[in-house]
Amino acid sequence: MQELDYMTSVYSGILERTMNNINEIVSVVKSFSSQMDDAARLQIINKVSDEVDENYSDLQRFNTQNYLLSLQRNKAERAIKLTQWMSLGQ
Template identity: 55%
Template sequence: MKSRIKLIICTLCLFFITTAARPLESNAAIPILEIVKAVTKKVIKAIDLGIQRLQNKTIWLQNAQKQLENTLSKLKLDEISNWTKKQQDLYKGYYEELQKVKSIITYYQRIKEITSKQTRLINQYERAWNLLRQDSHFSSSELQYMQKVYQGILEESMKNIDQVFFILESFTTQMSDLKRLEIINQAADQIDENYDDLMLFNKQNVLMSLQRAKTSSDAQKVKQFYGIP
């Protein structure tokens, strides 16, 4: 993916250099954006709901474990050893379940961090694209090329979201922690890669606009327009 994006970016930069700026025409927003935004929101909602349920379960298990712990501390083990053994087994079951729930919560939090970066990718794209479409230094044809690059990045981000969904579903299947962690790290790396591609492309576009500024006053306006200090 990264090499493909880099190739497109280089091609686009060459196109910018060899093409004179023409009057800006209106360009529609990339259609896949709304799909990416909707699915990302769905993932975030599922994560928040999952964490809430697990936290409630944690509280219940902790309370049950505490009650059993208090009961066991008051028992005369030599008099009612059989009954105590059952309670000890129950306590052990609560403890193991509690540890499992806490482990899953940790995974959920990690997945939430990954999804948050996906949200930042969407926000960075929207901000950049809205500004670029208003920048008179770019022609309609150039904006169409930009749109293709952004489209590619957003399509790749959809694959990342699918990966996150797969991780969420893994909590209902028999998957080892090692395998789950491997998938989580892979998804994180892919989202980082797409985010870096997007930020690099945004930066190159702004730089190109600055290079096309004919006067220092025009360059200052470009900096103000894109919020560059």
């Protein structure tokens, strides 16, 4: 259960950071009626873009780690079953 809690925590963190990025972009779009100049808007957009790219990379890396862990566990489980099956035949 701890493992699922950890996974939930990581996915929730990535989602929360992404939602913050979306909120930041929304505020930039809404700021067209305020005093923010285009350079400031572009600076924020570029920063948020970098953060979204980082979030996506974190998500891909975490998914890959989980997939590899799943494969390793499956392989270990099959090895145990094969060993049990072979010991029954003797």
